[in-house]
Amino acid sequence: MGWKIFHLDVKSAFLNGVLEEEIFFEQPEGFRVAGQEDKVYKLKKALYGLKQAPRAWYNRIDAYLLNRGFIRSESEATLYIKCLQQEFHIVVSLYVDDLFVTGDNLNVVKQFKLDLEAEFELSDLGEMKYFLGMEICQSKNGIFVSQRKYALEVLKKFHMERCKPVATPLVANEKLSQIQSDPKVDGSVYRSLIGSLLYLTTTRPDLMFSTSLLSRFMQSPSQIHYAAAKRVLRYIKGTSDYGIWYEKKMDGKLQGYADSDWAGSVDDSKSTSGYVFSFGNGIFSWKSKKQEIVAQSTAEAEYISAAAAANQAIWLRKIMKDLGEEQTEATTIWIDNKSAISMAKNPVQHGRTKHINVKFHAIREAERMKEVKLMHCSSENQLADILTKPLPKTRFEMMRSKLGVSKENLKEE
Numbered sequence: 004m005g006w007k008i009f010h011l012d013v014k015s016a017f018l019n020g021v022l023e024e025e026i027f028f029e030q031p032e033g034f035r036v037a038g039q040e041d042k043v044y045k046l047k048k049a050l051y052g053l054k055q056a057p058r059a060w061y062n063r064i065d066a067y068l069l070n071r072g073f074i075r076s077e078s079e080a081t082l083y084i085k086c087l088q089q090e091f092h093i094v095v096s097l098y099v100d101d102l103f104v105t106g107d108n109l110n111v112v113k114q115f116k117l118d119l120e121a122e123f124e125l126s127d128l129g130e131m132k133y134f135l136g137m138e139i140c141q142s143k144n145g146i147f148v149s150q151r152k153y154a155l156e157v158l159k160k161f162h163m164e165r166c167k168p169v170a171t172p173l174v175a176n177e178k179l180s181q182i183q184s185d186p187k188v189d190g191s192v193y194r195s196l197i198g199s200l201l202y203l204t205t206t207r208p209d210l211m212f213s214t215s216l217l218s219r220f221m222q223s224p225s226q227i228h229y230a231a232a233k234r235v236l237r238y239i240k241g242t243s244d245y246g247i248w249y250e251k252k253m254d255g256k257l258q259g260y261a262d263s264d265w266a267g268s269v270d271d272s273k274s275t276s277g278y279v280f281s282f283g284n285g286i287f288s289w290k291s292k293k294q295e296i297v298a299q300s301t302a303e304a305e306y307i308s309a310a311a312a313a314n315q316a317i318w319l320r321k322i323m324k325d326l327g328e329e330q331t332e333a334t335t336i337w338i339d340n341k342s343a344i345s346m347a348k349n350p351v352q353h354g355r356t357k358h359i360n361v362k363f364h365a366i367r368e369a370e371r372m373k374e375v376k377l378m379h380c381s382s383e384n385q386l387a388d389i390l391t392k393p394l395p396k397t398r399f400e401m402m403r404s405k406l407g408v409s410k411e412n413l414k415e416e
Contacts, residue, residue, distance in 0.1 A: 016100030020049035020059025149246025168241025173393035183225035255283030261312035262387035276308035277390025285407030302342035333376035
């Protein structure tokens with residue numbers, strides 16, 4: 004819609020919280036009152052280091068926003084929306100002491116910032132450009148989100164800034180196992196590397212499966228696991244300037260893709276679920292996770308993956324409604340297994356489905372209530388395929404492009 008997002012930072016936020024409990028602390032050394040050394044101070048407001056401080060600050064900013072006509076989202080406790088005269092919207096998202104403000108009227112946004120500044124001491128950082136390692140470029144055509152600087156810092160941290168790039172993060176058809184005869188490596192270094200890669204998946208869904216897979220071996224990593232992780236770094240070397248491009252569009256529609264491999268884990272034969280969601284273009288929600296149970300068929304693995312995607316779709320629909328973009332039609336979830344679709348649409352139990360956990364059958368209720376709609380797509384067009392298995396170079400690059408992951412210079416087109 005072309006709304007600009009602004010970044011506000013509240014100074015010493017935790018000092019604004021009003022305590023509900025009675026808390027006393029001893030007089031600090033060097034500041035004791037002569038003749039009253041045995042007395043203590045009673046706190047009225049929170050201090051940094053108190054367990055209550057984050058909650059006290061949240062209660063303070065929450066009360067402030069609610070008193071000024073904002074409505075807190077029931078599905079996301081840090082999202083606040085205010086409608087003025089059924090026309091002007093102002094949206095506030097809270098992250099600890101950072102506030103992100105956007106709306107369809109700049110004058111209303113400016114007035115809100117002035118009112119907030121009168122209540123709290125804060126820094127107005129202008130248009131949102133950099134936050135927690137994420138780089139945000141807002142242009143008239145859309146928004147580009149990346150982590151280029153953070154990616155380069157990760158390469159430097161693990162001494163891979165001069166490595167030779169590769170086209171894919173994993174070797175196609177390679178199977179990694181916890182039982183490896185190779186020598187073990189330093190677990191702390193491996194865990195640090197996986198943690199860094201996990202944070203990169205904030206804007207890089209093309210790294211999601213490889214990082215999720217490698218994180219399964221953090222307890223006892225071997226040379227093979229560490230070599231696979233270093234290959235991911237080599238892939239990042241050639242794609243450090245990649246991110247997600249969200250093009251400006253007025254006719255967005257929420258839709259998702261859900262996919263699964265079958266018995267992909269060598270160690271326990273469990274499958275991997277993956278789903279992505281987009282609103283017009285560029286995905287904004289994705290997940291890759293090993294399933295909790297062993298699926299006895301491809302259809303069952305796909306069914307479990309579709310159930311997870313349906314749960315996410317229901318939550319996203321609530322968020323969209325809060326933002327004034329209510330989805331009147333059922334949200335389409337594309338899957339490439341007709342048997343899984345039949346299992347969701349036909350509640351008849353038989354020998355091949357009666358063992359499936361009850362919680363996965365919630366997708367049937369979602370179908371009946373017209374909240375989601377499972378549709379069949381070909382395997383070639385299954386976007387979530389990149390989140391469930393290693394892919395060959397050509398298919399990986401095609402799927403990556405369809406997800407909206409591209410180079411930064413494409414945002415100018």
